[in-house]
Amino acid sequence: MNNKEFVAEMAERLNLTAKEVSSLLVGLTTEMAERFEEETQVSIMGFGNFEVKKKLERVIINPSTKQRMLVPPKMVLSFKPSNTFKDKL
């Protein structure tokens, strides 16, 4: 399901236009992004947790060239489904 289909379905369920939905969607994602930048954990009941995790720098080796590379530290957004969601799968 791509974004277009998703927006269409949202519009149908909420009796909104696709334009309104995508506008709201942008608002929501920017809101979430700002929360994530503050390293805030976002939990959605019955769905799961979004959390920003810090990854330390590390050395990797390219197996084909044997080159050693230093990967910098980074922040990654991770998602962990809730137990209720997992049980449904």
Place this chain on the structure above:
Amino acid sequence: MDSKITLTDLADGLAQRKPIQKKDAESFIRTMFDIIQERLLAGESVKIKGLGTFKVVTVDSRESVNVKTGERFVIDSHSKVTFAPDKAMGDRVNRPFADFETVTLNDATKTEDMERIDSTVANTEEVLAPLIGEATEPVIEPEQESVIEPEPVVESEPEPVVEPEPEPVVEPEPEPIAEPEPEPVVESEPEPVAEPEPEPEPEPVVQEEPAIAALVDTPQKAEVGADDVEKRSRWRNIIFLCLMLLLVAGLVLFLIFGPKGYDAQAVEKEDTTKVEQTDTVAPVPVKPAAPTKSAEEMAADYPQITNGEYWIVGTKATRVLEKGDDLSKLALEYYGDKHLINYIIRFNGFSAQKASNLFVGTEVKIPELVKREQ
């Protein structure tokens, strides 16, 4: 700020951003995640712009070990949800570290050494190639007919080189060919000093050969004249091969028999080659140049005064300062010139301030000075 917010907090935020009731915002968000969940449960992946992609992945069953009891047990195959953040979202989250890039680390020094060796080998080959090329080309280009003649000679060469006397007429040509090439090779690598005389030959001989060959071979040309151009090109290849073989053979012979055998021939040819011999003296002056360099080389280990009149090449003496001692006095005492105080200061690494405020008991090194050549 490791706080935790929920759906309602998100709805608050959304209601502030967009003209929407908080209640509607909540239902909007709830509906959104409901749809995602439904689609995921249906086995679909869901992509939401600005957030990311949710996917369901099936994990194969695998065997594991209970850490406490050591028992083996099987983890059944199951599905799990994965989430890959959108590029925009990922970048935004990672903004504090956005400036970092993955860096390739230098390998251990071993490989660098290997590369260095390789490059030097390559270099020597490159250096040799032009030498050989230069030596052989002039022979081929000036008179192709004359080129053809050397071949028969070439085949017989390996022997004549060993025994210079048997065929006086034929030898002068083949040997010069053999000599010019092996010698540059020998000179460049093993013993440059060993053969000062043969050096002159390469260039003059090559130039004169065609002429001599042309004179001697004119009768042969008539016979050869019938040959096709193709044959010539073939000949050239053969000649080149022979010359290469000769090179190697000549080198080996040269190393075995030493310069003696050549000296006799060389002397004979020098008479004919005349002019270039004077040039050949050049290698000799190179040797005397070495000692002069040594002063400079020695100087490289010490601090120097730029554009000075002398090189600092070592420590002449060390002096512990006594009352009434003065650096300019020391300069006068050791060099007879108080102006050379600068060399003492430089050699000891004194700052201008320190040089004028030295304490009794300070150890001062007096540099050994050698006059610079220019």
